[in-house]
Amino acid sequence: MAGTWHVPYLAPVHVLVEGATKEQIRKRVTPFVNDLNLFLNHGSCLHDIQDVRQSLNPNVKNPQAFEGFAVEAEHWYTYNTGGRNEAQFNIGLFPEYLRIGLGFEFTKKNYGDPETVPMMYGYFRNVLRQYKQGFDRFAQENSLQIEWHPQGRPEGRLHLEYIPTWEVSRWFLRRSKVPNWLFVGRLLYRERDAEILKDPSRLKEVMELVFGGFKPLWKQTQTEATRY
Numbered sequence: 712m713a714g715t716w717h718v719p720y721l722a723p724v725h726v727l728v729e730g731a732t733k734e735q736i737r738k739r740v741t742p743f744v745n746d747l748n749l750f751l752n753h754g755s756c757l758h759d760i761q762d763v764r765q766s767l768n769p770n771v772k773n774p775q776a777f778e779g780f781a782v783e784a785e786h787w788y789t790y791n792t793g794g795r796n797e798a799q800f801n802i803g804l805f806p807e808y809l810r811i812g813l814g815f816e817f818t819k820k821n822y823g824d825p826e827t828v829p830m831m832y833g834y835f836r837n838v839l840r841q842y843k844q845g846f847d848r849f850a851q852e853n854s855l856q857i858e859w860h861p862q863g864r865p866e867g868r869l870h871l872e873y874i875p876t877w878e879v880s881r882w883f884l885r886r887s888k889v890p891n892w893l894f895v896g897r898l899l900y901r902e903r904d905a906e907i908l909k910d911p912s913r914l915k916e917v918m919e920l921v922f923g924g925f926k927p928l929w930k931q932t933q934t935e936a937t938r939y
Contacts, residue, residue, distance in 0.1 A: 716749075716750050716753060716754020716755070717750065717754070717911050717912070717915060718747065718750055718911045718912075718914045718915040718918065719742075719743050719746035719747055719750070719911065720743075720909075720911050721743060721809070721908055721909070721911075721914065725806050725901055726739075727739050727740055727787075727804065728740075728785045728786060728787065728804055728805065728806050729785060729806035730785070731785065733782045733783070733784070736782050736785075736786075736787055737782050737787075740780070740787050740804070744779075744780045744787065744789055747777075747789065747802065748777040748778065748779075748780075748789060750915075751776065751777045751789075751791075751800075751802075752775055752776055752777050755918065755919060755922065756919055756922055756923045756926060757776060757777075757791070757800055757922055757926065758776075760776050760791060760800070760926070760929075761773065761774055761775065761776045761791075761792070761793075763930055763933065764793055764933065767933050767934060767936075767937045768937065771793060773792045773793070775792060776791040776792055776800075777789055777790075777791055777792070778792060784867065785805065785806055785868070786803060786804065786805050786868060787803065787804055788801060788802065788803030788804070788810075789801070789802050789803075790802075790814065794814075795816060795824075796824045796827045796828055796831070797827075797828075797831050797932075797933070797936075798813050798814075798815060798831055798832075798835050798929050798932050798933075799813065799814050799815070799816070800812075800813060800922060800925070800929070801813065801814040801894060801896070802918075803894075805868050806901070807868075807900060807901060808898045808899055808900045808901060808904075809898075809899045809901075809908060810858060810894060810896055810897070810898050810899075811896050811897045811899070811917060811918055811921045811922070812855065812894055812895050812896010812897060812921055812922075812925065813894070813895055813896060813925045813928075813929065814892065814893065814894040814895075814896075815828055815831070815832050815835075815889075815892070815893045815894075816828065816891075816892055817829060817832075817889045817890060817891055817892065817893070818891050818892070828889075829889045830936070831932065831936060832889060832893070834932045834935040834936050835928070835932045836883055836884065837935065838928050838931045838932050838935065839880060839883055839884065839928070840884060841931075842928065843880055843884070846880055846928070847880050849924045850876055850879045850880060851876060851877075852920075853897055853917075853920055853921055853924060854876050854897060855876055855879055855895055855896055855897060855921075856873055856874060856875060856876055856879065856895070856896070856897075856898050857873065857874035857879055857882060857883075857893065857894065857895050858871055858872075858873055858892075858893075858894040858895075858896075858898065859871065859872055859873075859874070859890045859892060859893045859894065860872070860890055860891040860892040860893075861890050861891065862888075862889075862890055862891055864891070873898075879895060883895070896921055896925075897917060897921045899914075899917065
């Protein structure tokens with residue numbers, strides 16, 4: 712099933728968002744994100760995550776995992792339905808890079824639940840402890856990084872901080888204080904990774920490797936949460 716679907720062509724990243732208003736970004740990226748969501752829902756390794764969520768929580772009703780997207784200053788992102796208060800599969804674009812991975816939003820922004828998300832984050836950290844060796848290998852093989860926004864900082868990408876690949880798991884396991892936002896995944900930079908960004912087949916391969924690596928960790932996190 713997944714092999715018959717393709718990631719849509721992504722125009723040069725800086726053209727889409729750099730210096731653009733929210734309205735301009737939405738107009739420019741809507742066709743791409745609509746096709747991207749179709750791929751994620753039906754052709755990617757994430758096509759069944761709503762089934763997983765529903766098997767653990769009968770209150771999950773929406774069959775589509777990815778619908779629509781959000782826009783901020785020089786930034787758009789999409790994530791799975793229900794992920795706002797859980798660990799979320801997230802794809803987002805800044806002028807400098809495209810991110811692909813797993814995120815946690817700890818603020819009240821966009822109907823967030825600051826009490827539930829830290830709990831889910833705690834379960835995720837417990838899962839990482841159980842599978843640290845495998846996660847370290849996964850992080851190294853896929854050049855994973857952390858993008859995070861500390862509490863007390865103004866909003867915006869200029870106030871984001873980054874953790875390099877070699878320190879990812881140690882940072883997770885040593886840090887207990889929650890930030891405003893936390894993302895771990897692959898950052899595809901507009902110059903260094905230009906060949907991947909302009910090639911739908913290679914971009915699909917990266918998405919599948921990253922999301923496929925996170926999926927069992929995400930599922931175990933969901934399972935752990937239902938036990939309490």
